[in-house]
Amino acid sequence: MNSKGIAMEENPSSKKEKGGGLWHVLEMAKKHNRLAVRGSSSLRCRFNSLMAVIIITFVVVFSFTSMKNGDGRGGFWHDAAAAVFPTEAGECDLFAGNWVFDNTTGPLYSERCKFMSDQSACEKFGRQNLRYQNWRWKPHGCDIPSFNATKLLERLRGKRLAFVGDSLNRNQWISMICLLDSVIPDHMKSMQANGSLTSFKAKEYNASIEFYWAPLLVESNSDDPVHHRIPDRIIRAQSIEKHAKHWMGADILVFNSYLWWRRVTMKVLWGSFDDKDAFYKDIEILRSYEMALRTWAEWLEFHVDHIKTKLFFMSMSPTHFWGDEWGINSSQNCYNETEPIRREDYWGRGSDKRMMRVVESTIFGLKERGVKVQIINITQLSEYRKDGHPSTYRKQWEPLTKEQLANPSSYADCIHWCLPGVPDVWNQLLYTYILFK
Numbered sequence: 001m002n003s004k005g006i007a008m009e010e011n012p013s014s015k016k017e018k019g020g021g022l023w024h025v026l027e028m029a030k031k032h033n034r035l036a037v038r039g040s041s042s043l044r045c046r047f048n049s050l051m052a053v054i055i056i057t058f059v060v061v062f063s064f065t066s067m068k069n070g071d072g073r074g075g076f077w078h079d080a081a082a083a084v085f086p087t088e089a090g091e092c093d094l095f096a097g098n099w100v101f102d103n104t105t106g107p108l109y110s111e112r113c114k115f116m117s118d119q120s121a122c123e124k125f126g127r128q129n130l131r132y133q134n135w136r137w138k139p140h141g142c143d144i145p146s147f148n149a150t151k152l153l154e155r156l157r158g159k160r161l162a163f164v165g166d167s168l169n170r171n172q173w174i175s176m177i178c179l180l181d182s183v184i185p186d187h188m189k190s191m192q193a194n195g196s197l198t199s200f201k202a203k204e205y206n207a208s209i210e211f212y213w214a215p216l217l218v219e220s221n222s223d224d225p226v227h228h229r230i231p232d233r234i235i236r237a238q239s240i241e242k243h244a245k246h247w248m249g250a251d252i253l254v255f256n257s258y259l260w261w262r263r264v265t266m267k268v269l270w271g272s273f274d275d276k277d278a279f280y281k282d283i284e285i286l287r288s289y290e291m292a293l294r295t296w297a298e299w300l301e302f303h304v305d306h307i308k309t310k311l312f313f314m315s316m317s318p319t320h321f322w323g324d325e326w327g328i329n330s331s332q333n334c335y336n337e338t339e340p341i342r343r344e345d346y347w348g349r350g351s352d353k354r355m356m357r358v359v360e361s362t363i364f365g366l367k368e369r370g371v372k373v374q375i376i377n378i379t380q381l382s383e384y385r386k387d388g389h390p391s392t393y394r395k396q397w398e399p400l401t402k403e404q405l406a407n408p409s410s411y412a413d414c415i416h417w418c419l420p421g422v423p424d425v426w427n428q429l430l431y432t433y434i435l436f437k
Contacts, residue, residue: 092142094429095377099340099384102136107420108147113178115191115200118395120171122418127393129338132418135388137381137425144428145436149183152431156207162247165256166215168317171416172254173211175423176430180209196225197246210250214243215260218292221273222260233260234267234280237291244299251309252434254376255296258316258355259415261289286354293362301371311373312430313363318379319350320386320414335391335408340384351379374433378426388422389414 111123123130137144163173177200181189188203196213213225219239222228247253266288271278283291300311323332325348326341356379363373382388391412392405404411417423 092139094139094142094144094432095381097137097139097381098342098344099135099381100138101131101134103134106136107133108424109178109182109420111419113181113419115174115177115181116419117170117174119167119413119416120174120390120394120419120421122390122393125390125393125395125399127390127418131338132385132388133420135340135385137428144425145432147179147424147428147431149180151435153180153183153202153205153207155435156202156209156251157205158207159251160208160210160249161252161254162208162210162212162250163254163256164212164214164243164247165217165254165314166213166259167416168259169254169256169314170211170213171317171419172256172314172423172426173209175419175421176209176427178419179424179427196223196243212243212246215257216292217243217255217257217296219243232267233263234269234273235288235292236272237268237288238295240295240299244303248303252312253304253309254312254314254430256314256317257292258352261285261355262350262352286358289355290358290362293358297362297366297371300366300373301369304371306371310434311371312433313359313373313375314426315359315375315377315379316351316355317415317417318348318383320348320389321350322348325349326386331409333391333409333412334386334389334414335412337387337389337391339387341386342384346383347380348383351383374437376426376429376433378429381425382422385417385422386414388417390416390418393418 111121116124118124122132161176163169163176180202184202184204190201190203192199192201198211200209201207202209213223213228215222215228216233216235217240219236219242221232221234222230223243263285265282266285267280268283268288268291269278269280304311320326320334320337322330324330326346359375363375366373389412391414392400392408394400394413394416396413400411
């Protein structure tokens with residue numbers, strides 16, 4: 001949690017009026033100290049003064065530590081990412097709830113969507129249990145507004161909606177296209193790919209729903225949308241214009257970047273990839289992530305029309321590689337899982353709360369400079385869905401061999417998501433923000 005940011009947001013006078021919190025404890029300590037001075041024993045006075053100092057020190061240290069070491073679900077992250085939605089019964093946090101099986105209102109489209117990716121077409125590649133398509137996210141105390149494709153297209157009339165990031169953002173983009181596809185006649189839609197940018201056009205609405213491949217946001221050696229499986233990743237942490245010029249002018253920008261940072265260090269390059277005199281250094285991952293996000297934030301601050309453009313950042317999408325986390329053998333993973341996790345506080349070790357705090361700090365810094373980026377907090381709700389991954393029921397580059405299919409502990413995809421499925425809820429939340437907030 002950003003202690004500086006919170007201190008600037010809180011009003012000391014309002015704390016005094018409430019008579020609680022840190023101010024209250026400090027005032028009590030001062031009062032205790034004043035009473036001690038009036039005592040007849042100077043020794044007792046010194047003792048009580050010392051106790052007052054200790055109390056004040058403890059409270060300050062505890063408060064700072066709590067703010068700095070929030071667990072990612074409370075503190076500023078919760079404040080920044082909470083989708084407080086007004087209802088007749090009061091306010092409702094769209095990100096806190098549980099999954100309800102519903103085979104009457106879902107799925108919202110068919111896997112036969114013509115724009116479906118083989119990486120997400122789990123039924124096509126042999127998955128027989130299709131319950132993953134019928135789980136509906138139910139926030140505590142309210143419901144997510146129903147997705148209305150026509151209403152969203154009307155809102156997008158004459159506009160560009162661009163998803164920027166890695167394959168999880170592409171997963172969400174495909175979900176969005178399939179959610180819209182059924183209300184658009186075939187002759188009124190098209191798809192065009194140009195390098196890292198792929199654009200879906202709804203011609204009647206003059207609307208464009210785009211995906212731009214930038215898994216690390218800044219320039220890297222993994223920027224080719226097809227040939228990017230490079231184990232030794234290198235970024236130019238201060239270079240983003242190569243990508244950002246393709247986002248320029250978009251009306252809604254939806255970013256993500258997490259999965260490709262899951263390593264101990266990242267090579268950071270000073271100079272260009274073609275410069276013989278360039279040099280790079282291995283930098284600890286949180287620091288390199290912070291460097292890249294700072295570059296991203298600076299670009300948003302100086303190159304985006306903050307009145308016209310809505311900005312979103314998708315929180316990290318969780319993985320389900322370690323079965324011991326939900327009570328099965330540690331050698332097992334998401335393969336053959338058919339039910340969500342029911343424990344509401346479940347949090348897998350694939351979701352790094354330290355990286356959440358880097359994101360929160362960056363976005364809070366932007367807020368202080370007048371740039372609003374809304375976090376769509378998909379992490380906790382997606383943590384429960386160990387059943388929603390393709391596992392072995394998919395094709396990425398080539399179909400899995402018989403040997404690979406027989407070894408799901410090594411070859412199951414527990415990162416991406418089957419469609420229809422979990423990313424549809426991500427888009428329902430995004431839809432809610434675009435239309436109602």
